Amino acid sequence: MTVLFPREKKYMDKIVIKGGGRLEGEVEISGAKNAALPIMAAMILTTGKNKLDGVPQVRDVTTMLHLLNGLGGCTEEFNAGRIFFDATGINNFEAPYELVSTMRASCLVLGPLLARLGRAKVSLPGGCAIGARPLDLHIRGLEGMGAKIRLVQGYIYGEAKRLRGVRYYFDTVTVTGTANLIMAATLADGETVLENVAKEPEVVFLADVLNQSGAKIKGHGTDLVTIQGVQSLKPINCNIFPDRIETGTYMIASAITRGDVKITNCIPKQVESLTLKLRQSGLIVEEGETSLRVIYDGQLNGVNIKTQPHPGFATDLQAQFMALMTLAQGKSIVLETVFENRFMHVAELKRMGADITIQGRTAVVSGVKELSGAPLMATDLRASASLVLAALAAKGESVISRIYHIDRGYSDIEQKLYRLGAKIFRKK
């Protein structure tokens, strides 16, 4: 069968934005990248044909498919948001450095490979633009399940004849750590109890989808998850839910351009912490069942945010919200508690005229009257989104380079913004 991958976007592409206009209209949200990636890793636990719908056409998804194909699986189709993937042939246990270094979420295959093949060799991802991001909590949990783990020449080598249930407490709430251990435990011998787990919608969804395939997981969405190991799982058949970070990014796009944008195909409950902050800042936010409308109502005031695990304010929306606060009336304080180094966008925002000072994990933003367009460089996925937002509001032209970061997680961003009235194009 033909394997259809979406066109790989070129590394040298730039986004050009002539800012200052108001965004208006409707934008439809794509499937959630961070929900799709763990579900794709979970396909390793199955034999047979998996079917995923609503998958976003972003580069991290193609990277994960390359990884899964390299493990011996077969992508029969990836087109128009649908993946058909046959996991029957998975027999290779190596996730190579070339792929893991471009996408940290590749570490999600560690637990499933150990559970299915009893062996895994997964490159350590190393630090990244937002912090050191170790995998120690994933590794300790798997060791607790009986895996023998060695770190050799930049790779994690794991072995376990059959993983066994464990009671494990996460010292820090970790999203992919929770996902990795839940996946490993589904095929382990006996019961696993995980404490202080992540409650992100993506983790809850993973557990629900695994249960539909025959897993026995309880308590997801609370601090304590219990998994009763089973012998095998049926192939996955699911529909990925809409991306809450993309939703939040377009909500802020409406706010920062003093616009009136309706965001469709979204789950308002998942972005409640942002909605509250936007309302506090003076915006009107109307909630429908699967839509949100953000309307500028003549004021934008500085408000404070503190990033926290779900349901707190998402760290993945911190950079975008900070871009908004650069144009707010008065001061706002942004406290980043999840990652130790997630302020890479600040230097670029300052080059556009923003007034921001950083002290450790705190940024103090004093609102300015206007930002000015500038040549800008994207450093990571969400920092890139914040630069796009700032550029939409700025006077004059901005040219954002290294936008391969944005292509990792935002589906068709320039077309979606163009349809809302932005003067934006991609320069090849």
Ligand code: EPZ
């Ligand atoms: C997930 O990353 C997301 N990625 C991130 O989204 C998101 O920013 C993050 O969760 C927090 O919400 C995916 O879902 C694919 P963590 P993850 O483990 O799981 C520390 C985006 O832009 N930690 O929850 O890697 C870690 O250093 C991306 O889409 C350990 O100390 O994040 C951090 O300080 C970026 N040891 C904190 O926990 C560990 O073993 C939370 O990180 C694991 C994590």
